[in-house]
Amino acid sequence: MLISAPDAGGYVGPGWFKALVAAAREAVPDIPCFTFLDCGDNVGAALAAIRAEVEGVIFTGRPDIARRLADIAQQHGVRFETKRPAAALDFAEDFFASPEDLKKRCAAFLG
Numbered sequence: 001m002l003i004s005a006p007d008a009g010g011y012v013g014p015g016w017f018k019a020l021v022a023a024a025r026e027a028v029p030d031i032p033c034f035t036f037l038d039c040g041d042n043v044g045a046a047l048a049a050i051r052a053e054v055e056g057v058i059f060t061g062r063p064d065i066a067r068r069l070a071d072i073a074q075q076h077g078v079r080f081e082t083k084r085p086a087a088a089l090d091f092a093e094d095f096f097a098s099p100e101d102l103k104k105r106c107a108a109f110l111g
Contacts, residue, residue: 001036001085002024002033003035003036003084003085003087004017004035004036004038005038006084008037008038009038009045009048010039010044010045014037014048014051017049021055034056034079036054036079037056037058038058039058040061041061041062043065046059046061047069047072050069050076050080053076054078056079056080057073058081058084060082060083060084063082066082070082089105089109
């Protein structure tokens with residue numbers, strides 16, 4: 001499972017995210033994964049992601065709005081979650097790390 005940065009739906013948008021996912025899948029086509037765009041509590045970002053039919057959307061806003069969005073997501077074939085899964089391998093702290101350091105972190109994580 002690949003998950004965007006928290007609240008990324010509001011600042012990168014679904015088009016950019018879908019292009020990023022497509023590039024990752026092209027680079028490593030034999031690795032299956034499911035992707036989520038985290039929209040935080042941003043209703044507009046969640047709706048845009050659903051309409052763009054990203055694979056999955058995380059929305060952490062009000063429960064009454066989440067229920068409506070979940071219904072719309074189902075109609076579009078988009079998986080919808082209201083809780084962000086715990087991070088297993090998070091590169092947020094490594095934004096400026098070298099490619100070699102990132103490879104080492106991945107290798108250590110994968111064992």
